[in-house]
């Protein structure tokens with residue numbers, strides 16, 4: 001007899017399949033970052049976020065190897081216990097300097113950053129307004145927070161203004177969340193206009209700049225530096 005978990009899994013996978021939503025992992029060997037091997041074929045890759053191929057830069061690889069020699073291949077414990085190797089603090093100080101900010105905090109992945117940060121500052125009784133095309137991790141973090149979550153139309157300042165006017169008053173705190181550079185289309189959020197609306201409505205602004213940092217602005221400081229007048233909390 002099939003156990004209930006197996007039956008549930010089979011049914012769910014069938015449903016995903018029928019909606020063309022079932023996803024599968026495809027092993028990809030990034031030979032030198034530019035050329036990859038997939039399904040026995042050698043392909044030129046335009047499908048990664050390693051835009052400058054830094055993952056294969058000799059200096060980056062040498063520094064990673066030196067760090068493994070010095071610190072080992074794992075942290076051994078979470079940072080809060082004994083895993084806070086000095087290199088993390090050094091990295092955070094340099095990232096903060098690059099962004100012109102007081103401090104930085106590095107997470108294990110981009111997804112974890114939003115899943116960690118948003119529930120830290122937002123909770124029940126608060127309001128989160130996110131661009132409808134914001135990355136999935138903004139929605140995960142927003143849902144985890146227990147705040148009321150609303151989408152505003154992509155880069156549509158009139159819609160954002162209307163939703164702030166209608167809903168801000170009833171919320172204790174308000175957060176506007178957006179990608180800096182949108183991951184699917186590569187367009188930019190109008191951070192100057194969003195920042196003006198945020199200030200006018202006493203809302204905080206969170207920008208996920210996964211695709212802007214290192215790519216846009218002076219010294220690669222990111223999407224925020226394209227809009228020097230914007231206040232990004």
Ligand SMILES: Cc1ncc(COP(=O)(O)O)c(C=O)c1O
Pocket residue numbers: 049108109110111112135137179183208209210211
């Ligand atoms: C805008 C944005 N935020 C977060 C992430 C998730 O980052 P990670 O894969 O490091 O968890 C991505 C993934 O590409 C992204 O495009």
